[in-house]
Amino acid sequence: MANRFDVRRQNGFVSVAMLCFFLLYLPIATLVVYAFNDNDSIVIWKGFSLRWFHVAWNNALVIEASIRSFQIAAVAAVLATITATMAALATTRTKPYPGLTLKYAFINQPLMVPEIVTAVALLIVFSRIKIWTGYSGLGYLVSAHTAFCIPFAYLPIRARLESMDLSLETAATDLYATKWKTFLHVTLPLLWPGILAGLMLAFVVSLDDVVITEFVKSGGQDTLPTYMLGQLRRTVTPEVNAISTAFLLLSIGIVTAFFFISRKRT
Amino acid sequence: MATAIEVAEKAEREDIRSRWLLSTPALLIVFVAALGPLLIVVVYSFLTPGNYGDVKWQFSPDAWVSVLFERDVFDDTLSLATAYLSIFWRSVSLSLATTVLTLILGFPTAYFIATRPDHRRDICLFLITIPFWTNLLIRTFAMQQVLRNDGIINSVLQLLGITDHPVQLMYTNFAVLAGMVYVFLPLMVLPLYASMEKIDFRLVEAGYDLYATRFEVLRRIIIPLVTPGIVAGSILVFIPSLGAYVTPRVLGGGTNLMIGNLIELQFGQGRNWPLGAALSITLMAIVMVALLFYVRNTTRSDGAHG
Numbered sequence: 001m002a003n004r005f006d007v008r009r010q011n012g013f014v015s016v017a018m019l020c021f022f023l024l025y026l027p028i029a030t031l032v033v034y035a036f037n038d039n040d041s042i043v044i045w046k047g048f049s050l051r052w053f054h055v056a057w058n059n060a061l062v063i064e065a066s067i068r069s070f071q072i073a074a075v076a077a078v079l080a081t082i083t084a085t086m087a088a089l090a091t092t093r094t095k096p097y098p099g100l101t102l103k104y105a106f107i108n109q110p111l112m113v114p115e116i117v118t119a120v121a122l123l124i125v126f127s128r129i130k131i132w133t134g135y136s137g138l139g140y141l142v143s144a145h146t147a148f149c150i151p152f153a154y155l156p157i158r159a160r161l162e163s164m165d166l167s168l169e170t171a172a173t174d175l176y177a178t179k180w181k182t183f184l185h186v187t188l189p190l191l192w193p194g195i196l197a198g199l200m201l202a203f204v205v206s207l208d209d210v211v212i213t214e215f216v217k218s219g220g221q222d223t224l225p226t227y228m229l230g231q232l233r234r235t236v237t238p239e240v241n242a243i244s245t246a247f248l249l250l251s252i253g254i255v256t257a258f259f260f261i262s263r264k265r266t
Numbered sequence: 267m268a269t270a271i272e273v274a275e276k277a278e279r280e281d282i283r284s285r286w287l288l289s290t291p292a293l294l295i296v297f298v299a300a301l302g303p304l305l306i307v308v309v310y311s312f313l314t315p316g317n318y319g320d321v322k323w324q325f326s327p328d329a330w331v332s333v334l335f336e337r338d339v340f341d342d343t344l345s346l347a348t349a350y351l352s353i354f355w356r357s358v359s360l361s362l363a364t365t366v367l368t369l370i371l372g373f374p375t376a377y378f379i380a381t382r383p384d385h386r387r388d389i390c391l392f393l394i395t396i397p398f399w400t401n402l403l404i405r406t407f408a409m410q411q412v413l414r415n416d417g418i419i420n421s422v423l424q425l426l427g428i429t430d431h432p433v434q435l436m437y438t439n440f441a442v443l444a445g446m447v448y449v450f451l452p453l454m455v456l457p458l459y460a461s462m463e464k465i466d467f468r469l470v471e472a473g474y475d476l477y478a479t480r481f482e483v484l485r486r487i488i489i490p491l492v493t494p495g496i497v498a499g500s501i502l503v504f505i506p507s508l509g510a511y512v513t514p515r516v517l518g519g520g521t522n523l524m525i526g527n528l529i530e531l532q533f534g535q536g537r538n539w540p541l542g543a544a545l546s547i548t549l550m551a552i553v554m555v556a557l558l559f560y561v562r563n564t565t566r567s568d569g570a571h572g
Contacts, residue, residue, distance in 0.1 A: 007470045008381040010374070010484055017378035020371050021390075024397050024451065027408035030418060034411065043416040083292035090288035097282050106293050110300045114509025114553055116526040117546045120533060121303035124310055124543070127320070147299035150292050208401045211511050211526075215533075225403050232407060232516055244404045251400045259392060 032248065035241035042238050052242040061227060062243060069207055069223040072138060076145035077153070077202035083146075084153035084202075085195055089187075092161040110148040118148065119215035126216055136218045144216050145206045152205045153198035156262075160194025193261055200258050204251065304550075311543035319537045329540035333548055350528065350545075357524040358552070360439065361507035364446040365500050368454040371447070372499065376458035377488075380465070391459070398452035406516045409445045410436065413517065437519035445517040446507050453506070454499040461495030462488075494564060501560045505553050525549050 034042050038049035056062050084107075091103050110118065126140045168190070172182040210225040217226060224247065231240055311329050313321040334351070335344040379390040397405060412418050415432035423429050435441055465488065473483045489496075511526035518524070523531070525545065532542030 005474075007467055007474055009480070010377060010488075011480055013374035013377050016371065016374035020375040020451070020455075021393060023371075023448070024393070026418070027405070027412045027448065028397065028400070030411050031404070031408040042411060043414065079295075083295060087289040087292035090285040094281070094285065097285070099286070103289055103293065106296055106301065109296055112553070112557060113300070113304065114505065114526070114549055116509050116511045116529055117304070117307070117550050118300055120529055120542060120546050121307045122299065123533060124539070125303040125306055143295065143299045147295050150296055154292070204399055208399075208403075210401075210403050215530075225401060228403055228407070229512070229516075232410075236407075240407065244401075244407060247401055247404055252396055255392070255395055255399045259388075259395070 028248065031241055032245050034238055035245040037238045037241075040237055042236055042241060052238040053246070055237075055239050056242045056246070059239070061222070062224070065222045065224045065227040068138070068221065069225070072141050072145055072223060073203050073206040075142050076149050076206045077199055079142075079146045080149035080202045081153045081157075081195060081199040084150050084198060085157050085191070087150075088154055088157040088161055092158055093164075093166055107154050108151050111151045115148075115211040118144075119212045122212065123215040130218070138221065140216050140218075141213060141221065141223075144212050145209065148209070148212065149202035149206050153202040156197040156201065157191065157194040160191055160197075164190050196261055197258060200254055200261075204254055207250075307543045307546055311540055311547055313540050315538045315540050317537075319533070319539060321539050326540065329538070329544040332541055333544050353523050353528050354525060354548075356439070356522070357508055357526075360443055360446065360524065361504050361510075363443055364450060364507045365454075365504045367443070367447045368451050368503050369496065369500065372451055372454035372458055373496075376455045376462050376495075379455075379459050380462035394452050394455050394459075398456070402449055403512055403516075405449050406445055406513050409441075409448050410516055413441050413444065436517065437522065439518070439522055441517040442514045442522055442524070445513040446510060449513055450503045450507060453502040457498040457502060458492065458495045461492045461498075465491055497560060497563050501556060504556055508553060508556075509549060 036048050039046035122144050130136050168186050169182050172186045213223050214226050314324040314326040316322050336347040413435040420432040473487050509526050514524040529542050529545045532538045
């Protein structure tokens with residue numbers, strides 16, 4: 001019986017889905033292929049070469065911007081994850097108490113407001129503070145990144161907490177464990193996959209940010225994405241493709257790790 | 267003498283207090299570096315623009331007036347500011363078009379993924395998640411390479427002999443739309459998938475037993491079941507489209523501005539910070555309306571399904 005009636009089938013859906021996957025990967029594939037182009041042009045193919053990776057690697061501005069991106073993302077992701085873990089512990093596994101809804105609204109606020117509006121707001125406030133204090137370091141970028149990373153770190157941690165019941169913690173308390181010991185030896189190990197997932201999400205979100213960074217950065221504080229945005233205004237060489245390809249590999253690496261962690265959970 | 271009730275109440279008060287302490291750092295950071303500055307934007311929208319950017323601390327409703335109206339240079343009469351309104355209109359209509367197109371492409375894709383066997387489902391989801399977590403700028407740049415005069419689309423068109431000279435795709439509304447659909451498609455597929463995964467196919471079977479056609483099953487069983495996913499996906503696509511800044515800047519060039527670019531212009535060359543602030547609040551207001559619509563819809567559908 002080759003043509004058994006399949007209740008799940010819908011006419012044409014498979015073709016649209018295939019088209020969708022094709023469209024999603026066509027531009028990325030083009031971008032990656034031309035990163036290996038041995039030509040100054042990003043459209044006329046001359047031959048395979050790694051020369052643009054070499055150029056990017058020897059471009060001091062690119063390396064400097066990459067290092068800055070990683071520094072900001074690392075600090076912001078760690079800060080966001082620690083504060084989000086605390087906030088998640090405070091907002092789950094309890095009956096509603098006054099201010100709980102307010103906390104949800106507060107923590108998720110960066111997700112509700114268009115990025116450009118937050119960017120402009122931070123530009124206004126931080127430019128004032130820069131004049132008052134004379135400080136123009138990376139602190140502004142780090143605090144801005146931490147704020148918009150908090151909801152991304154919070155979501156997986158909260159989801160994980162809500163799937164854990166309190167019985168193990170209660171058992172620990174019954175056996176005279178202190179609050180801190182219970183947290184360290186019972187809650188934290190159980191919560192760990194959620195925390196790790198939150199940390200990775202926050203890291204990627206910070207690494208990817210263009211708009212807020214573009215508005216908040218002072219002169220000479222380009223991150224890799226804002227550096228690339230600046231490059232796109234000029235004649236683009238395959239160097240940008242090479243940088244993008246490296247960035248893409250990194251994203252795939254993190255997403256793969258994320259998938260692995262969230263799979264182990266179930 | 268403390269009764270049991272009093273002891274319990276005291277414990278509860280302490281619990282709530284420690285919960286507030288625990289959440290303070292996160293709340294503080296969000297207030298300092300996200301929520302608080304928004305309140306200052308409101309203040310700035312009522313001030314006078316400074317000569318070299320920034321503001322003078324002098325009340326002026328001018329920024330709000332010029333969001334909607336144009337003051338004639340000669341006789342000071344007000345007329346509707348067509349330039350800004352047309353940018354608002356372009357933003358809203360492009361965002362709606364993006365939402366509809368991602369829904370048309372994303373619905374069958376999510377359905378396809380949800381009806382695969384488990385292991386293949388994971389692979390498909392993985393394929394959707396990779397572009398989702400890839401830098402937005404990189405994806406926009408990739409789209410630029412496809413749309414250029416010497417890009418793939420034009421090469422294929424010329425190869426097939428449909429045109430003999432390249433069609434101008436870059437720096438058009440079409441380019442911005444194509445870019446936004448490309449960039450936001452995963453945001454539509456993922457929530458749709460989440461609600462399709464839960465479909466009980468016994469209901470679909472019952473539909474066929476009652477002689478429904480495939481289209482009737484789709485329209486009267488599947489679509490009503492996944493409405494929450496459709497609404498969530500549409501909101502997730504519509505809101506970032508409306509505030510899009512990178513995609514119209516890279517693909518639309520200087521002429522196909524959206525609200526995001528108009529706001530940036532006021533803080534850059536325009537040197538009119540109060541107007542930029544007023545435009546930002548207008549954008550936020552539109553987003554809030556969309557969110558309210560979402561909240562009302564989800565609460566209503568929750569009620570309907572018990």
